[in-house]
Amino acid sequence: MFAVVRTGGKQYRVAPGDKIVVEKLDGNAGDKVTLGDVLLAGEGSNLKSTAGLTVAAEIIAQAKGDKVTVFKKRRRHNYRRKQGHRQLHTILRIVAIGDHKEEKKAAPKAEAKPAAAPKTDAAPKPQAEETPAAIAKSRTKATAEEHKSLENTGQPTENPAPNNAKAAGAAKPAAKKVAPAKAAAKSPSTKNAAPAKAGAKKSPKAK
Numbered sequence: 218m219f220a221v222v223r224t225g226g227k228q229y230r231v232a233p234g235d236k237i238v239v240e241k242l243d244g245n246a247g248d249k250v251t252l253g254d255v256l257l258a259g260e261g262s263n264l265k266s267t268a269g270l271t272v273a274a275e276i277i278a279q280a281k282g283d284k285v286t287v288f289k290k291r292r293r294h295n296y297r298r299k300q301g302h303r304q305l306h307t308i309l310r311i312v313a314i315g316d317h318k319e320e321k322k323a324a325p326k327a328e329a330k331p332a333a334a335p336k337t338d339a340a341p342k343p344q345a346e347e348t349p350a351a352i353a354k355s356r357t358k359a360t361a362e363e364h365k366s367l368e369n370t371g372q373p374t375e376n377p378a379p380n381n382a383k384a385a386g387a388a389k390p391a392a393k394k395v396a397p398a399k400a401a402a403k404s405p406s407t408k409n410a411a412p413a414k415a416g417a418k419k420s421p422k423a424k
Contacts, residue, residue: 218317221257222272228256231272231311233318241279241305250274250309258314274309282306 219232225240242250252272258265282304289298312318 218258218260218314220255220259220267220270220272220314222252223254223256224252231314233311233313235311236277237309237311238280238306239309240307242276242307242309244276244307246276246278248276249312250276270315272314273312275312277308277310280306280308
């Protein structure tokens with residue numbers, strides 16, 4: 218069943234269970250309210266008489282609408298007025314229209330599922346303990362690989378290579394190519410040089 222009611226100068230089409238926002242009505246959350254100004258009522262396509270018909274509602278909450286800014290201006294008169302406004306509203310839930318009350322739908326019961334047996338975690342496999350010989354071998358192998366990579370890149374190694382090359386498993390470093398000795402610098406030729414100046418003659422000493 219539905220009805221058209223008027224409240225706060227506005228009309229609302231309601232049915233049992235609907236929630237509507239109307240202009241502020243006196244009361245607190247949880248109070249019962251009766252809307253007596255019913256304009257139209259019916260069920261489906263059949264209309265019914267509205268004589269003595271009322272709509273019962275319940276106040277859910279008292280709220281405010283969105284803020285509206287009111288600005289006034291008169292040009293050339295230095296007149297400015299700015300004001301904000303929030304309309305007061307009441308949220309209603311329609312309980313019944315006349316004798317037709319809200320139908321409460323029972324929630325379906327969830328079927329209890331049998332509790333699954335807890336899974337038993339398999340015992341963790343014991344980790345094999347590494348022997349000192351295996352640890353030393355892995356460290357030696359890692360060190361040899363580091364030295365080999367550094368030789369390829371030409372960077373100096375932080376730690377010297379192990380003395381025992383067999384234990385390290387590293388190949389012998391390639392012999393460095395020695396650059397051929399440069400030819401001895403030739404002494405400058407004096408073939409085209411200017412002749413040396415004769416030394417100044419010494420005057421004989423007087424006896």
